[in-house]
Amino acid sequence: MRRPAREHADVVVVGSGFGGAVAAYRFAEAGLRVVVLERGRPYPPGSFPRAPAAMARNLWDPSEGLYGLFDLWSFGGLGAAVSSGLGGGSLIYANVLLRKPERWFVKESPLPGGGYEHWPVTRADLDPHYDAVERMLKPQRYPLGQPPYDTTAKTLAMREAAGRLGLDFELPPLAVAFAPEPGGHPAPGLPIPDPEYGNLHGLPRTTCRLRGECDLGCNDGAKNSLDHTYLSAARHAGADLRTLHEVRWLAPAPGGGYAVSYVVHEPREDRRRVNTRRLPQHTITCDRLVLAAGTLGTTYLLLTCRSEFPGLSPMLGARFSGNGDLLTLVTDARDGAGRHRSLEGSRGPVITSAVRVPDAADSGRGDRRGFLVEDAGYPPFAEWLGEFAGVRGQVRRAGRFVLHRIGALLSHSPRTRINAELAALLGDGHLSDGSLGLLGMGRDIPDGVMRLRRGYLDVDWTTATSMPYFTTMRAVMRDMARVLRAGYRDSPLWLARKVITVHPLGGAPMGRHPAEGVVDEYGEVFGHPGLYVLDGACVPGPVGVNPSLTIAALSDRACEHVLESAPRTAARHAGVTSGLSFTEEMRGHVMPGSADPEEGERLGRANEHPLAVHLTITAGDVERFVADAGHEASVAGWVTCPVLGGGRLRVADGSFNLFVAGEDPARRRMLYRLHFTGDGDAPLTLTGFKDVHDDPGADMWSDTSTLYVRILRGHTRPADDAEAEVVAAGIIRIHLRDFLHQLTTFRTWGPDGAGGLVRFGRLFLGELWDAYHDLATGARVP
Structure with a gap:
């Protein structure tokens, strides 16, 4: 069904990763109308690219005709790899679901250059929510003691290295099905039953086939990624999941709530370049807005729209961390006799095990910042690349x-x-068979700053302040290579003292007050009720372990707090409102410098200064629209006026009032107010009215189709209009052909859409009757 250009939801969730998917499910389950806007595609089992030609297109850059899974960034001090798709980072992560160690929830931990890393939540706060997320994601540990898993060479090597170095070794919980159900008998390729909420892809899934392809997307469906779990449950509960919907702008909405503008991508197979700035923008309003577009995406949106949110914390962009990520390589392993030792890096899921190095906070001694070292497997084709x-x-x-x-x-x-x-x-094949990646992560220094540089996202972070941490980690990794009688290699990036992170965190960190963070302990933005950051951006410092489970638990905790503390009226009414929209086009002329619409039209026509508007008017709740004396609806669309600015000038915010009564009971007015931007990014407001009253003669058509317009400087409100500078004035009209088309654009939704259209029609015709009934009876008001 074609959707209106502007509509309303109880909750809009931007992004579908670990924070967004949890929020979508929790709010939908509570009976709220939830819309999820995800920029990427859905990826059912079997759809993840493997062939070289497909992999070459498996990157995200719509302006270059690329709509793939991977979104790679290169900043001055580090690189970052994130995901674009329904399920966010869960599509490409290595499945590890570890809880943040209790003592790593630090308080008042000093940072170089001033400030503190402070976690306003504790492990005890999160434990119930860790439990809830685990119940949904159903983690299983790698079944090392059972055939055919007992001969997994890389896992055995990690265990041996940890034992010889006196370090803790574990098989971490993985969101991977080795058995069809937790506790069942594991075996590769067994069918996985669908849960009671079904699966949004509608395709069969099988248990892990041990192909090391987790980071490329699991074509077997063995990963319990978010699309198979939380998002399927959210859709079952009524959430509207929209893919290839990329959010471009956020702002508070008039009267409360938030407005979200987005574009819809339409991928082409020919990899054709697209001017994404010219894509039509759509708007949806909501009572609550959850930003979960990932650390980079969420922070970029807030930085871009900062002017729309007065009083936003000065900490926006602060506390960036790469979660201590570092990738190195063990090579050419040998056994005790000096013979080749197979590490078989491509067998099993990407990560099967973890070695933990304790933190000073664990022992209370020294200043070492703790970390994990995990085996980092890879798909078989990577071994061919290694050999070559x-x-x-x-x-x-x-x-x-x-x-x-x-x-x-x-x-x-x-x-x-x-x-x-x-x-x-x-x-x-000894070169590849005797090699294994080591992935380190831990408590690096969260002192990075994210900012805009000429409109682009930039991150100011270096390894310099975290160098003692990285030095210790590299020493432990060298020791692990040594006890395996293997060589050791740093990443080529390390030559420039750069790292690449797959776990970027921070940018809108939690704090106890706006001077310490952008959001409170429940992810709600200080000073902007109903606006939440529930992804890696809200994390105030490194998680230290794989952060996915912690991000999901923080989101679950925030949603529970909202649902328990907020009035439940929205939930009671969710799903019972009906909405309506229609599109209206008007054309005419304006004259710059004129303040009188009739004079402006005459001079504008003589000087060929056209003005046109294309508007979609939306009543998200028809019952409220009809009952409210102001009969106010929202407006989206564009203005075209060459004398004010070239091309289509997008309406950033707009309102429409139908038949507002004034002092004269015989007159009604239809009011329009459109905020848009002209040349030089100058903010402008189009205010207009249709004067509906009964004059001698048949003037109903003229009254309801003629809009008297003034263009004001700035984005004004009604109380400001009298003092605002008038930039231009004129008249625009609905032409008969456009009116006939308008009649075909009415759209309804909700459980009683047809009834909503009837109520709208009764209001419209009833008001016309009140204004023109004397014309029908032949009488005249003196």
Whole structure:
């Protein structure tokens, strides 16, 4: 069904990652009307790219015709890899669901350069919500003691290294189905039953086949990612999940709540470039707005729209952390006799185990910041890339193969079987088979700052202040390589002292007051009730372990707080309201410098200064619209007026009042107010009225189709109009052809959409009858 350009929801959730998916489910389950706006595509099992041609398009940049899964960023001090798709980061994460250690919820922890890392929540606060998230995501530990999992070489090597170094080793909970149900018998490729809320993809899923492809998207559906769990449950509860909907602007809505503007992407197979700035913008209003577009996405939106939110904390953009992420490589492992040791990095899920190095907060001694080291597996094709990376070995083997073949040709050798020569060409595979990635994460220093630089997101963060942390982590990783009789390699980025994070955090951190954070302990933005940040951006410092579970638990806690403390009227009325919208086009002329609409039209026509508007008028609740004396609806659309600015000038905010009574009981007015931006980003307001009253003659059509317009400087409210500078004035009208088209644009939704249209029609015709009944009876008011 075609949706109105502006509509209303109880809750709009921007993004569908760990914070957004939990919020969508909790609010929908409570009976609220929830709309989720996700910029990326859905990815059912079997749809994740693997072939080179598809992988080359598996990146996110709509302006270049790319609508893929991965969104990669390069900042001055680090890089970042995040996701774009229904399910957010859960589509590409490595499934680890660890709780933040209790003593890592630090209080008043000093930071270099001033300030403190302070967590206003505790482990005890989050434990019930950790429990709730785990019940939904159903984690299982890697079944190392059972065949065929008991010979997983990388997991055994991690356990051995931890034991020899005296470090804690564990098999962390993973959001992966090794058995069809937790506690069941594990085996690869078994069918996974659907939960009672079903699965939004409607495709079968099977248990993990141990192919190391978690970070590329699981084509078996073995990952209990958010699309298979929270989002499927949210949709079952009535949430409206909209993919390829990218949010561009946020602002408080007149009368309360928030307005969200977004564009809808339409991917093309030809990778054609798109001027995304010209995509039509749509608007939805809501009582509560949840920002969960990820650390980078949410912070960017708030920075971009900062002018719309007066009093926003000066901490916006602060407390950025990469969660201590560091990737290194163990190479050429050997056994006790010096022979090749297989680490089999491509077998199993990406991560199966974790080694923990304690924090000073754990012991109360020293100043070491704690961390984890986890095995970082990879898909089999990465092993081929690794083998080909050994260029000298490849050239040597290729040279031998060519020489053998030339010798065979010259000697007319009768030996036609060449299997041994081909095996020698391929090599023994020891380079890749004896290697394993090590992924470290922990409590780095959250002193990064996110800001806009010429309209683009930038992050000012370096490894310098966190260098003692990284030095300790690299030393432990070297020790692990040493006890495995293996080589050790840093990431090539480390040469420039840069890292790449897959867990960016901060930017809109929690705090006890606006001087300390952007949001409170429940993620609500200080000074802006009903606006929430419920993703990695709200985290006030590194989680230290894989942060997904903590982000989800914070979101669950916030939603529970809202639902328990807020009035439940919205829930009681959710799903019982009906809405209506229609589109209206008017055209005419204006004259700059004129303050009188009739004079402005005459001069504007003579000087060829056209003005046109294309508006979608939406009554999100028809019952309220009809009952309210102001009969106010929201307006979205655009203004075109070459003398004020080229192209379509988007209406950032608008209102429409139908048949407002004045002092004269025989007159009604239809009122329009449109905020838009002209040349040089100058804010302008179009105010207009239709004067509906009974004059001699048949003037009903003229009254209801003629809009007297003034353009004012600034984004004004009615009380400001008298003092505002008049930029231009004129008249625009609905032409008969446009009116006939308008009749086809009425759209309704809700349980009684048809009834809403009838009530709207009765109001419209009833007001016309009150204004023109003397015309029908032949009488005249003296």
